[in-house]
Amino acid sequence: MKRPDETQPGDHPKDLLFHYLEGELDPGESANVKRHLDACSECLKEFRMLDETVSMLRVNREAFCPEAWEVYEFVKTGSDPEGSLTRHVSGCPTCSQEAEAYRTSVHSSALPEAIKEKVEKRFSKNVTDFRPPEPRLTSSGWFSSSIKRRIVVCGALAASIALVVLMYPRGAVGPRIGLSPTIWEQTEHYLTPKAGPLGPPKTNLAVLFVFREFPGPVPQADIDSLYQAVKPGPELSERFQFIQPVQVRDALGGARLGSDNREALYKVLRDKVYLQRLLLLTVSPKGTAFRIEGELIDLTSGQILKSQSGQVAGKSQLMSTIGEWLSLME
Protein backbone atom coordinates (compact mmCIF):
# COMPACT_ATOMS: atom_id res chain seq x y z
CA MET A 1 0.00 0.00 0.00
CA LYS A 2 1.32 3.45 -0.88
CA ARG A 3 1.61 5.67 2.19
CA PRO A 4 1.09 9.44 2.30
CA ASP A 5 4.59 9.88 3.69
CA GLU A 6 7.45 7.57 4.23
CA THR A 7 9.19 7.90 7.57
CA GLN A 8 12.48 9.69 7.29
CA PRO A 9 14.99 10.07 10.09
CA GLY A 10 14.15 13.19 12.05
CA ASP A 11 10.70 13.60 10.46
CA HIS A 12 7.46 13.37 12.44
CA PRO A 13 5.51 10.53 10.80
CA LYS A 14 2.16 12.10 11.69
CA ASP A 15 0.36 10.76 8.66
CA LEU A 16 1.41 7.24 9.57
CA LEU A 17 0.26 7.31 13.18
CA PHE A 18 -3.31 6.32 12.40
CA HIS A 19 -2.21 3.64 9.93
CA TYR A 20 0.01 2.32 12.71
CA LEU A 21 -2.86 2.38 15.19
CA GLU A 22 -5.12 0.52 12.77
CA GLY A 23 -2.47 -2.09 12.01
CA GLU A 24 -2.31 -1.05 8.38
CA LEU A 25 1.49 -0.79 8.14
CA ASP A 26 3.88 -3.51 7.14
CA PRO A 27 6.27 -4.75 9.87
CA GLY A 28 9.17 -2.51 8.78
CA GLU A 29 7.08 0.67 8.74
CA SER A 30 5.46 -0.30 11.99
CA ALA A 31 8.83 -0.73 13.70
CA ASN A 32 9.97 2.70 12.44
CA VAL A 33 6.86 4.42 13.81
CA LYS A 34 7.18 2.62 17.12
CA ARG A 35 10.79 3.73 17.46
CA HIS A 36 9.78 7.29 16.71
CA LEU A 37 6.99 7.23 19.29
CA ASP A 38 9.43 6.02 21.93
CA ALA A 39 11.50 9.10 21.36
CA CYS A 40 8.99 11.84 20.39
CA SER A 41 6.58 13.14 23.04
CA GLU A 42 4.73 15.32 20.51
CA CYS A 43 3.83 12.40 18.25
CA LEU A 44 3.14 10.21 21.27
CA LYS A 45 0.60 12.74 22.54
CA GLU A 46 -1.16 12.78 19.17
CA PHE A 47 -1.07 9.01 18.94
CA ARG A 48 -2.61 8.69 22.41
CA MET A 49 -5.43 11.06 21.44
CA LEU A 50 -6.24 8.92 18.42
CA ASP A 51 -5.92 5.71 20.43
CA GLU A 52 -8.19 6.99 23.22
CA THR A 53 -10.86 8.13 20.81
CA VAL A 54 -10.87 4.88 18.86
CA SER A 55 -10.93 2.90 22.13
CA MET A 56 -13.85 4.99 23.33
CA LEU A 57 -15.78 4.08 20.16
CA ARG A 58 -14.92 0.40 20.46
CA VAL A 59 -15.90 0.22 24.14
CA ASN A 60 -19.10 2.27 23.77
CA ARG A 61 -20.50 0.65 20.65
CA GLU A 62 -24.05 1.53 21.76
CA ALA A 63 -23.18 5.15 20.91
CA PHE A 64 -23.78 4.15 17.30
CA CYS A 65 -27.36 3.15 18.12
CA PRO A 66 -30.04 5.70 17.31
CA GLU A 67 -31.75 7.27 20.28
CA ALA A 68 -34.68 5.38 21.72
CA TRP A 69 -37.16 7.95 20.41
CA GLU A 70 -35.72 7.64 16.90
CA VAL A 71 -36.31 3.90 16.95
CA TYR A 72 -39.81 4.56 18.34
CA GLU A 73 -40.68 7.01 15.55
CA PHE A 74 -39.13 4.71 12.97
CA VAL A 75 -41.44 1.91 14.12
CA LYS A 76 -44.52 4.10 14.43
CA THR A 77 -44.11 6.15 11.25
CA GLY A 78 -41.49 4.38 9.14
CA SER A 79 -39.51 7.62 9.14
CA ASP A 80 -35.91 7.03 8.07
CA PRO A 81 -34.69 10.22 6.39
CA GLU A 82 -31.09 9.10 5.90
CA GLY A 83 -31.81 5.42 5.33
CA SER A 84 -29.49 4.42 8.14
CA LEU A 85 -32.12 3.36 10.68
CA THR A 86 -33.41 0.44 8.64
CA ARG A 87 -29.90 -0.92 8.27
CA HIS A 88 -28.98 -0.38 11.90
CA VAL A 89 -32.16 -1.67 13.51
CA SER A 90 -32.15 -4.83 11.41
CA GLY A 91 -28.57 -5.60 12.42
CA CYS A 92 -28.53 -4.48 16.06
CA PRO A 93 -29.96 -6.93 18.60
CA THR A 94 -30.69 -4.20 21.18
CA CYS A 95 -32.45 -1.87 18.77
CA SER A 96 -34.40 -4.65 17.06
CA GLN A 97 -35.57 -5.78 20.50
CA GLU A 98 -36.70 -2.23 21.30
CA ALA A 99 -38.44 -1.97 17.94
CA GLU A 100 -40.28 -5.20 18.60
CA ALA A 101 -41.42 -3.89 21.99
CA TYR A 102 -42.82 -0.77 20.31
CA ARG A 103 -44.57 -2.83 17.63
CA THR A 104 -46.22 -5.18 20.07
CA SER A 105 -47.14 -2.70 22.77
CA VAL A 106 -50.87 -2.67 23.53
CA HIS A 107 -53.02 -0.19 25.35
CA SER A 108 -54.07 -1.12 28.82
CA SER A 109 -56.46 0.77 31.00
CA ALA A 110 -54.83 1.12 34.36
CA LEU A 111 -52.91 4.27 35.22
CA PRO A 112 -50.62 3.60 38.19
CA GLU A 113 -52.08 5.03 41.38
CA ALA A 114 -49.11 7.31 42.11
CA ILE A 115 -49.36 8.92 38.68
CA LYS A 116 -53.14 9.17 38.90
CA GLU A 117 -52.85 10.96 42.24
CA LYS A 118 -50.17 13.27 40.91
CA VAL A 119 -52.34 14.18 37.91
CA GLU A 120 -55.32 14.86 40.18
CA LYS A 121 -53.21 16.99 42.48
CA ARG A 122 -51.41 18.85 39.71
CA PHE A 123 -54.51 19.59 37.64
CA SER A 124 -57.15 19.73 40.32
CA LYS A 125 -58.15 23.26 39.33
CA ASN A 126 -58.65 22.66 35.64
CA VAL A 127 -59.99 19.14 35.29
CA THR A 128 -62.34 19.02 32.33
CA ASP A 129 -63.46 15.41 32.28
CA PHE A 130 -67.21 15.17 32.41
CA ARG A 131 -68.02 11.61 33.15
CA PRO A 132 -70.92 9.78 34.67
CA PRO A 133 -70.28 7.85 37.87
CA GLU A 134 -68.70 4.48 37.18
CA PRO A 135 -71.57 2.10 36.53
CA ARG A 136 -71.74 -1.17 38.42
CA LEU A 137 -71.74 -4.07 36.00
CA THR A 138 -73.67 -7.23 36.60
CA SER A 139 -74.00 -10.44 34.64
CA SER A 140 -77.37 -9.40 33.25
CA GLY A 141 -75.75 -7.16 30.65
CA TRP A 142 -75.69 -3.71 29.31
CA PHE A 143 -78.69 -1.45 30.01
CA SER A 144 -80.69 -4.29 31.40
CA SER A 145 -78.62 -4.54 34.53
CA SER A 146 -80.46 -1.94 36.52
CA ILE A 147 -82.67 1.08 36.23
CA LYS A 148 -80.08 3.03 38.14
CA ARG A 149 -77.50 2.43 35.46
CA ARG A 150 -79.91 3.54 32.76
CA ILE A 151 -80.63 6.76 34.57
CA VAL A 152 -76.95 7.46 35.07
CA VAL A 153 -76.02 6.79 31.44
CA CYS A 154 -78.97 8.60 29.96
CA GLY A 155 -78.52 11.48 32.33
CA ALA A 156 -74.92 11.80 31.23
CA LEU A 157 -75.91 11.74 27.57
CA ALA A 158 -78.67 14.26 28.06
CA ALA A 159 -76.42 16.56 30.05
CA SER A 160 -73.63 16.30 27.50
CA ILE A 161 -75.87 17.03 24.56
CA ALA A 162 -77.59 19.85 26.38
CA LEU A 163 -74.22 21.37 27.19
CA VAL A 164 -73.17 21.17 23.55
CA VAL A 165 -76.27 22.98 22.41
CA LEU A 166 -76.03 25.64 25.06
CA MET A 167 -72.44 26.39 24.18
CA TYR A 168 -73.01 26.58 20.43
CA PRO A 169 -76.39 28.07 19.86
CA ARG A 170 -76.28 29.21 16.23
CA GLY A 171 -75.22 28.27 12.72
CA ALA A 172 -74.77 24.76 11.37
CA VAL A 173 -71.75 23.00 9.87
CA GLY A 174 -71.16 19.57 8.33
CA PRO A 175 -70.88 16.29 10.17
CA ARG A 176 -68.14 15.93 12.73
CA ILE A 177 -66.56 12.73 13.85
CA GLY A 178 -66.07 12.70 17.58
CA LEU A 179 -62.94 10.83 18.65
CA SER A 180 -61.84 10.20 22.18
CA PRO A 181 -58.83 8.88 24.08
CA THR A 182 -61.24 6.92 26.24
CA ILE A 183 -60.18 3.48 27.33
CA TRP A 184 -63.02 1.47 28.78
CA GLU A 185 -61.65 0.59 32.15
CA GLN A 186 -62.17 -2.65 34.01
CA THR A 187 -63.23 -4.42 30.87
CA GLU A 188 -60.11 -6.34 29.87
CA HIS A 189 -61.41 -9.54 31.37
CA TYR A 190 -64.24 -9.63 28.93
CA LEU A 191 -62.80 -7.52 26.09
CA THR A 192 -59.95 -9.95 25.65
CA PRO A 193 -60.86 -12.86 23.39
CA LYS A 194 -61.03 -16.11 25.28
CA ALA A 195 -58.53 -18.76 24.44
CA GLY A 196 -59.52 -22.31 23.76
CA PRO A 197 -61.86 -24.21 21.49
CA LEU A 198 -64.82 -21.86 21.81
CA GLY A 199 -65.71 -21.69 18.16
CA PRO A 200 -64.76 -19.18 15.51
CA PRO A 201 -63.10 -15.87 16.44
CA LYS A 202 -65.48 -13.07 17.40
CA THR A 203 -66.34 -10.28 15.02
CA ASN A 204 -64.74 -7.04 16.07
CA LEU A 205 -66.79 -3.91 16.50
CA ALA A 206 -66.12 -0.24 17.12
CA VAL A 207 -68.41 2.57 18.21
CA LEU A 208 -68.14 5.95 16.54
CA PHE A 209 -70.05 9.12 17.38
CA VAL A 210 -70.84 11.60 14.65
CA PHE A 211 -72.31 15.04 15.35
CA ARG A 212 -74.37 16.55 12.56
CA GLU A 213 -75.51 20.11 12.24
CA PHE A 214 -74.00 21.22 15.47
CA PRO A 215 -72.88 24.80 15.05
CA GLY A 216 -69.39 24.31 16.45
CA PRO A 217 -66.96 21.78 17.88
CA VAL A 218 -68.32 19.61 20.67
CA PRO A 219 -66.20 19.92 23.83
CA GLN A 220 -63.80 17.03 24.22
CA ALA A 221 -65.03 16.31 27.73
CA ASP A 222 -68.54 15.76 26.35
CA ILE A 223 -67.29 13.45 23.63
CA ASP A 224 -65.34 11.49 26.24
CA SER A 225 -68.43 11.18 28.42
CA LEU A 226 -70.47 9.81 25.52
CA TYR A 227 -67.90 7.14 24.81
CA GLN A 228 -67.73 6.34 28.48
CA ALA A 229 -71.50 5.96 28.50
CA VAL A 230 -71.50 3.32 25.77
CA LYS A 231 -68.96 1.11 27.45
CA PRO A 232 -69.94 -2.46 26.49
CA GLY A 233 -71.10 -4.91 29.10
CA PRO A 234 -70.21 -8.58 29.44
CA GLU A 235 -73.02 -9.96 27.30
CA LEU A 236 -72.17 -7.87 24.27
CA SER A 237 -68.52 -8.61 24.80
CA GLU A 238 -69.30 -12.30 24.65
CA ARG A 239 -70.42 -11.78 21.08
CA PHE A 240 -68.11 -9.02 19.83
CA GLN A 241 -64.51 -8.10 20.29
CA PHE A 242 -64.74 -4.37 20.96
CA ILE A 243 -62.15 -1.98 19.64
CA GLN A 244 -61.32 0.64 22.26
CA PRO A 245 -62.22 4.27 21.40
CA VAL A 246 -58.57 5.23 21.77
CA GLN A 247 -57.64 2.75 19.05
CA VAL A 248 -60.25 4.24 16.74
CA ARG A 249 -58.86 7.65 17.52
CA ASP A 250 -55.32 6.52 16.72
CA ALA A 251 -56.53 5.10 13.43
CA LEU A 252 -58.49 8.16 12.36
CA GLY A 253 -56.41 10.84 14.05
CA GLY A 254 -53.91 11.37 11.26
CA ALA A 255 -56.20 10.18 8.48
CA ARG A 256 -56.97 12.41 5.53
CA LEU A 257 -60.69 12.16 5.18
CA GLY A 258 -61.16 15.07 2.87
CA SER A 259 -63.68 13.32 0.67
CA ASP A 260 -67.34 13.55 1.47
CA ASN A 261 -68.26 9.92 1.50
CA ARG A 262 -68.18 7.19 4.05
CA GLU A 263 -66.07 4.87 1.95
CA ALA A 264 -62.88 6.73 2.87
CA LEU A 265 -63.78 6.44 6.53
CA TYR A 266 -64.51 2.73 6.23
CA LYS A 267 -61.32 2.12 4.33
CA VAL A 268 -59.18 3.73 7.01
CA LEU A 269 -60.90 1.69 9.71
CA ARG A 270 -60.55 -1.51 7.69
CA ASP A 271 -56.92 -0.87 6.87
CA LYS A 272 -55.75 0.38 10.24
CA VAL A 273 -57.68 -1.60 12.82
CA TYR A 274 -59.04 -4.38 10.56
CA LEU A 275 -62.52 -3.36 11.62
CA GLN A 276 -65.42 -5.60 10.60
CA ARG A 277 -68.45 -3.92 12.18
CA LEU A 278 -69.04 -0.28 12.99
CA LEU A 279 -71.78 1.04 15.23
CA LEU A 280 -72.25 4.59 14.03
CA LEU A 281 -74.18 6.80 16.42
CA THR A 282 -75.21 10.11 14.90
CA VAL A 283 -76.49 12.91 17.09
CA SER A 284 -78.04 16.08 15.70
CA PRO A 285 -79.97 18.95 17.31
CA LYS A 286 -83.64 19.28 16.44
CA GLY A 287 -84.99 22.48 17.91
CA THR A 288 -84.79 21.97 21.62
CA ALA A 289 -84.63 18.19 21.16
CA PHE A 290 -82.11 15.85 19.56
CA ARG A 291 -82.27 13.29 16.84
CA ILE A 292 -80.28 10.12 17.34
CA GLU A 293 -79.53 7.61 14.60
CA GLY A 294 -77.90 4.26 15.14
CA GLU A 295 -76.52 2.11 12.35
CA LEU A 296 -74.72 -1.19 12.48
CA ILE A 297 -72.51 -1.35 9.40
CA ASP A 298 -70.66 -4.27 7.87
CA LEU A 299 -67.41 -2.68 6.74
CA THR A 300 -66.45 -5.51 4.42
CA SER A 301 -69.51 -4.95 2.24
CA GLY A 302 -70.42 -1.40 3.21
CA GLN A 303 -73.95 -2.53 4.00
CA ILE A 304 -76.06 -1.25 6.84
CA LEU A 305 -77.13 -4.38 8.67
CA LYS A 306 -79.57 -2.63 10.99
CA SER A 307 -80.60 0.90 11.71
CA GLN A 308 -82.80 2.78 14.10
CA SER A 309 -83.47 6.42 14.72
CA GLY A 310 -85.45 8.48 17.11
CA GLN A 311 -86.11 11.92 18.41
CA VAL A 312 -85.29 12.65 21.99
CA ALA A 313 -87.04 15.27 24.03
CA GLY A 314 -86.20 14.14 27.50
CA LYS A 315 -84.55 11.55 29.62
CA SER A 316 -87.10 8.82 29.17
CA GLN A 317 -87.10 9.11 25.38
CA LEU A 318 -83.36 9.27 25.30
CA MET A 319 -83.22 6.06 27.28
CA SER A 320 -85.61 4.27 24.96
CA THR A 321 -83.68 5.48 21.92
CA ILE A 322 -80.45 4.20 23.30
CA GLY A 323 -82.23 0.91 23.89
CA GLU A 324 -83.07 0.83 20.20
CA TRP A 325 -79.45 1.38 19.24
CA LEU A 326 -78.45 -1.54 21.36
CA SER A 327 -81.17 -3.76 19.98
CA LEU A 328 -79.48 -3.31 16.59
CA MET A 329 -76.97 -5.81 17.71
CA GLU A 330 -79.35 -8.34 19.20
Place this chain on the structure above:
Amino acid sequence: MTISNFYDRSAWHIMGSHRENPDALLVEECLSGSQHAWSEFYHRFLPLVRSTVRRQKGLNSSDIDDLTQNIFLHLVDGLNDYDTRYSLPRFVCRVAERTCIDEYRGLKAAKRHAPTDPIDHHDGGEEGSLTIQALGESQEDELSRAQIAAVLRKALKSLGSRCRDLLSMRYYEELPYRRISEVFHATDNTLTVQVRRCIEELRAVWDELMRTGVGR
Protein backbone atom coordinates in the same frame (compact mmCIF):
# COMPACT_ATOMS: atom_id res chain seq x y z
CA MET B 1 -78.43 -1.23 1.16
CA THR B 2 -75.13 0.14 -0.05
CA ILE B 3 -74.01 3.49 1.22
CA SER B 4 -72.29 6.13 -0.77
CA ASN B 5 -71.93 9.82 -0.27
CA PHE B 6 -73.97 9.73 2.86
CA TYR B 7 -72.84 13.17 3.88
CA ASP B 8 -72.96 14.85 0.52
CA ARG B 9 -70.91 17.92 -0.23
CA SER B 10 -69.49 18.20 3.24
CA ALA B 11 -66.14 16.95 4.33
CA TRP B 12 -65.64 15.03 7.53
CA HIS B 13 -64.60 17.21 10.40
CA ILE B 14 -62.67 15.22 12.92
CA MET B 15 -62.95 16.26 16.51
CA GLY B 16 -60.94 14.81 19.31
CA SER B 17 -57.87 14.43 17.20
CA HIS B 18 -55.64 17.17 15.86
CA ARG B 19 -55.44 16.55 12.12
CA GLU B 20 -51.89 17.85 11.71
CA ASN B 21 -50.39 16.96 15.07
CA PRO B 22 -52.28 14.42 17.18
CA ASP B 23 -49.54 14.60 19.80
CA ALA B 24 -50.25 18.29 20.36
CA LEU B 25 -53.86 17.50 21.05
CA LEU B 26 -52.95 14.71 23.44
CA VAL B 27 -50.68 17.07 25.36
CA GLU B 28 -53.43 19.67 25.42
CA GLU B 29 -55.86 17.13 26.83
CA CYS B 30 -53.29 15.99 29.40
CA LEU B 31 -52.69 19.56 30.50
CA SER B 32 -56.43 20.03 30.91
CA GLY B 33 -56.25 17.24 33.49
CA SER B 34 -58.05 14.51 31.56
CA GLN B 35 -57.35 11.15 33.20
CA HIS B 36 -58.23 9.48 29.90
CA ALA B 37 -55.56 11.48 28.13
CA TRP B 38 -52.98 10.73 30.82
CA SER B 39 -53.86 7.07 30.60
CA GLU B 40 -53.30 7.16 26.87
CA PHE B 41 -50.08 9.14 27.31
CA TYR B 42 -48.80 6.66 29.89
CA HIS B 43 -49.54 3.56 27.86
CA ARG B 44 -48.33 5.06 24.62
CA PHE B 45 -44.96 6.07 26.00
CA LEU B 46 -44.40 3.36 28.60
CA PRO B 47 -42.37 1.17 26.20
CA LEU B 48 -40.28 4.17 25.14
CA VAL B 49 -39.56 5.25 28.70
CA ARG B 50 -38.68 1.71 29.72
CA SER B 51 -36.32 1.40 26.74
CA THR B 52 -34.65 4.65 27.70
CA VAL B 53 -34.23 3.47 31.27
CA ARG B 54 -32.96 0.07 30.16
CA ARG B 55 -30.25 1.79 28.18
CA GLN B 56 -28.85 2.89 31.53
CA LYS B 57 -27.09 -0.40 32.05
CA GLY B 58 -26.65 -1.96 35.43
CA LEU B 59 -30.17 -1.42 36.78
CA ASN B 60 -32.16 -4.32 38.09
CA SER B 61 -35.83 -4.76 37.21
CA SER B 62 -36.98 -3.12 40.44
CA ASP B 63 -34.82 -0.07 39.74
CA ILE B 64 -36.22 0.09 36.21
CA ASP B 65 -39.80 0.07 37.52
CA ASP B 66 -39.07 2.76 40.13
CA LEU B 67 -37.22 4.94 37.68
CA THR B 68 -39.93 4.53 35.04
CA GLN B 69 -42.56 5.71 37.50
CA ASN B 70 -40.39 8.64 38.61
CA ILE B 71 -40.01 9.69 34.99
CA PHE B 72 -43.78 9.78 34.49
CA LEU B 73 -44.15 11.78 37.69
CA HIS B 74 -41.63 14.26 36.28
CA LEU B 75 -43.58 14.31 33.03
CA VAL B 76 -46.78 15.26 34.88
CA ASP B 77 -44.94 18.34 36.13
CA GLY B 78 -42.95 19.03 33.01
CA LEU B 79 -45.31 18.35 30.12
CA ASN B 80 -46.24 22.02 29.85
CA ASP B 81 -42.64 22.63 28.71
CA TYR B 82 -43.28 20.58 25.57
CA ASP B 83 -42.94 22.65 22.41
CA THR B 84 -45.50 21.31 19.95
CA ARG B 85 -43.25 22.13 16.99
CA TYR B 86 -41.04 19.20 17.94
CA SER B 87 -41.45 15.48 18.38
CA LEU B 88 -43.27 14.39 21.53
CA PRO B 89 -41.38 11.07 21.77
CA ARG B 90 -38.14 13.08 21.66
CA PHE B 91 -39.37 15.28 24.50
CA VAL B 92 -40.38 12.25 26.56
CA CYS B 93 -36.99 10.69 25.92
CA ARG B 94 -35.18 13.85 27.00
CA VAL B 95 -37.12 14.01 30.27
CA ALA B 96 -36.40 10.33 30.84
CA GLU B 97 -32.68 10.76 30.22
CA ARG B 98 -32.52 13.83 32.44
CA THR B 99 -34.28 11.98 35.25
CA CYS B 100 -31.87 9.05 34.87
CA ILE B 101 -28.88 11.40 35.03
CA ASP B 102 -30.28 13.15 38.11
CA GLU B 103 -30.88 9.81 39.81
CA TYR B 104 -27.37 8.73 38.93
CA ARG B 105 -25.88 11.93 40.33
CA GLY B 106 -27.99 11.59 43.44
CA LEU B 107 -26.78 8.06 43.93
CA LYS B 108 -23.17 9.06 43.51
CA ALA B 109 -23.53 11.94 45.96
CA ALA B 110 -25.34 9.75 48.47
CA LYS B 111 -22.67 7.14 48.17
CA ARG B 112 -19.92 9.69 48.73
CA HIS B 113 -21.56 10.87 51.92
CA ALA B 114 -22.68 7.49 53.12
CA PRO B 115 -21.22 6.22 56.41
CA THR B 116 -18.47 3.67 56.08
CA ASP B 117 -20.28 1.07 58.16
CA PRO B 118 -23.18 -0.59 56.39
CA ILE B 119 -26.62 0.30 57.71
CA ASP B 120 -29.35 -2.24 57.56
CA HIS B 121 -32.59 -0.46 56.64
CA HIS B 122 -35.56 -2.63 57.41
CA ASP B 123 -38.13 -0.11 56.33
CA GLY B 124 -37.95 -1.04 52.66
CA GLY B 125 -36.40 2.26 51.69
CA GLU B 126 -38.00 5.50 50.63
CA GLU B 127 -40.77 5.10 48.12
CA GLY B 128 -39.94 6.32 44.65
CA SER B 129 -36.19 6.31 45.08
CA LEU B 130 -33.58 3.80 44.09
CA THR B 131 -31.96 1.69 46.76
CA ILE B 132 -28.40 2.81 47.15
CA GLN B 133 -27.34 -0.47 48.67
CA ALA B 134 -28.32 -2.17 45.42
CA LEU B 135 -25.79 -0.19 43.45
CA GLY B 136 -22.49 -2.00 43.40
CA GLU B 137 -19.26 -0.77 41.84
CA SER B 138 -19.94 -2.58 38.60
CA GLN B 139 -23.43 -1.08 38.39
CA GLU B 140 -22.03 2.37 38.97
CA ASP B 141 -19.47 1.76 36.23
CA GLU B 142 -22.25 0.67 33.90
CA LEU B 143 -24.33 3.74 34.67
CA SER B 144 -21.31 5.95 34.12
CA ARG B 145 -20.62 4.19 30.84
CA ALA B 146 -24.20 4.79 29.71
CA GLN B 147 -23.70 8.51 30.29
CA ILE B 148 -20.45 8.43 28.31
CA ALA B 149 -22.20 6.60 25.49
CA ALA B 150 -24.94 9.23 25.46
CA VAL B 151 -22.41 12.05 25.06
CA LEU B 152 -20.50 10.09 22.45
CA ARG B 153 -23.76 9.56 20.53
CA LYS B 154 -24.34 13.28 20.64
CA ALA B 155 -20.84 13.90 19.30
CA LEU B 156 -21.33 11.34 16.52
CA LYS B 157 -24.62 12.94 15.51
CA SER B 158 -22.89 16.27 15.04
CA LEU B 159 -20.64 14.78 12.34
CA GLY B 160 -21.57 14.62 8.69
CA SER B 161 -23.37 11.51 7.46
CA ARG B 162 -20.31 10.23 5.58
CA CYS B 163 -18.19 10.39 8.71
CA ARG B 164 -20.89 8.68 10.74
CA ASP B 165 -21.21 5.92 8.16
CA LEU B 166 -17.45 5.44 7.94
CA LEU B 167 -17.01 5.27 11.72
CA SER B 168 -20.04 3.02 12.09
CA MET B 169 -18.78 0.54 9.50
CA ARG B 170 -15.30 0.52 10.96
CA TYR B 171 -15.99 0.51 14.71
CA TYR B 172 -19.56 -0.74 15.06
CA GLU B 173 -19.82 -3.27 12.27
CA GLU B 174 -16.04 -3.81 12.52
CA LEU B 175 -15.60 -4.15 8.78
CA PRO B 176 -12.06 -4.24 7.39
CA TYR B 177 -10.95 -1.29 5.27
CA ARG B 178 -11.01 -3.48 2.19
CA ARG B 179 -14.73 -4.15 2.65
CA ILE B 180 -15.53 -0.50 3.41
CA SER B 181 -13.58 0.59 0.34
CA GLU B 182 -15.88 -1.56 -1.82
CA VAL B 183 -18.93 0.25 -0.44
CA PHE B 184 -17.44 3.72 -0.87
CA HIS B 185 -15.55 2.96 -4.11
CA ALA B 186 -12.33 4.35 -2.68
CA THR B 187 -8.86 2.96 -1.99
CA ASP B 188 -7.98 1.58 1.42
CA ASN B 189 -5.47 4.35 1.92
CA THR B 190 -7.95 7.11 1.08
CA LEU B 191 -10.47 5.66 3.50
CA THR B 192 -7.92 5.33 6.29
CA VAL B 193 -7.06 9.00 5.90
CA GLN B 194 -10.75 9.92 5.91
CA VAL B 195 -11.45 7.83 9.00
CA ARG B 196 -8.58 9.55 10.78
CA ARG B 197 -10.04 12.96 9.95
CA CYS B 198 -13.40 11.81 11.26
CA ILE B 199 -11.77 10.61 14.46
CA GLU B 200 -10.07 13.98 14.91
CA GLU B 201 -13.34 15.79 14.24
CA LEU B 202 -15.15 13.56 16.70
CA ARG B 203 -12.52 14.16 19.34
CA ALA B 204 -12.80 17.93 18.90
CA VAL B 205 -16.59 17.76 19.38
CA TRP B 206 -16.19 15.45 22.37
CA ASP B 207 -13.69 17.81 24.02
CA GLU B 208 -16.03 20.74 23.40
CA LEU B 209 -19.00 18.87 24.90
CA MET B 210 -16.97 17.99 27.96
CA ARG B 211 -15.62 21.53 28.25
CA THR B 212 -19.07 23.13 28.08
CA GLY B 213 -20.48 20.71 30.61
CA VAL B 214 -22.95 18.99 28.29
CA GLY B 215 -21.33 15.70 29.06
CA ARG B 216 -21.33 16.18 32.80
